[in-house]
Amino acid sequence: MFYLLSKIFSFLFSPLNWVFILLITAFFIKINKWKKNLIYIAIATLYLFSNSYIFHITASKWNIKPIKLKNNERYKYAIVLGGMANFDEELKRIKFSVSVDRLLQALSLYKTGYIENIIISGGSGSILYPEMLESEIVRSYLLQIGIQESDILIENRSKNTRQNALFTSELLGTKNHNETCLLITSSSHMRRAIGCFEKTGIKTHPYPTNQLDSAFKFSLGNFLLPDPAILNSWKLLIHEIAGYMIYRIKGYI
Structure with missing residues (x-):
């Protein structure tokens, strides 16, 4: 409801x-x-x-302002929240939204060795297509571009941020709750995401993407x-x- x-x-x-x-x-x-x-x-x-x-x-x-990781920072898990992709049934391929920056940043961190595993958290965000599970769609894409299957974890039940945190917590299990995870989502969504994950006991380090206020330069034109x-x-x-x-x-x- x-x-x-x-x-x-x-x-x-x-x-x-x-x-x-x-x-x-x-x-x-x-x-x-x-x-x-x-x-x-x-x-x-x-x-x-x-x-x-x-x-x-x-x-x-x-x-939440974007950050640059230190050269010696390493994370076992990066949690990438959904809301970035769905599947185009007509063209039979993945279709990304403007929020895809969170996935691209995760891939860059994975390829450069900052993270070991990518967790995609997201079920169906559609009322009309409940069977279209975003994390599974993204997982298929990651396998296509050569990411190791053993390095991809998915949580495919969540419909909102609270469920992202709850179901990811279940996925990680109690043995990994002491592990600090890199949390990747949009900068405007990060406050809510951090709060939800902290509530479940998962330790996170925020890695904001999709800056809504980025690349702004003051001028008389954009002021008026x-x-x-x-x-x-x-x-x-x-x-x-x-x-x-x-x-x-x-x-x-």
């Missing part, structure tokens, strides 16, 4: 949907004063949430002019902040 509700409420995390709701309400409302006010609010909302400067200031306060791409970035950021708050309330972190 919690998983289903999270999918439904994700609609409300998008500023573009807020604007849509305001305009639809303004269209049907009869009182002219309220109609005008709703339109003004919609325009202001659209402008504010498409402003890249405001977004990057906010995101930089929330995101709207950027439509920022609307989706806000959706992702609001989703993570809301998710963190809900997890805190429910005692998951």
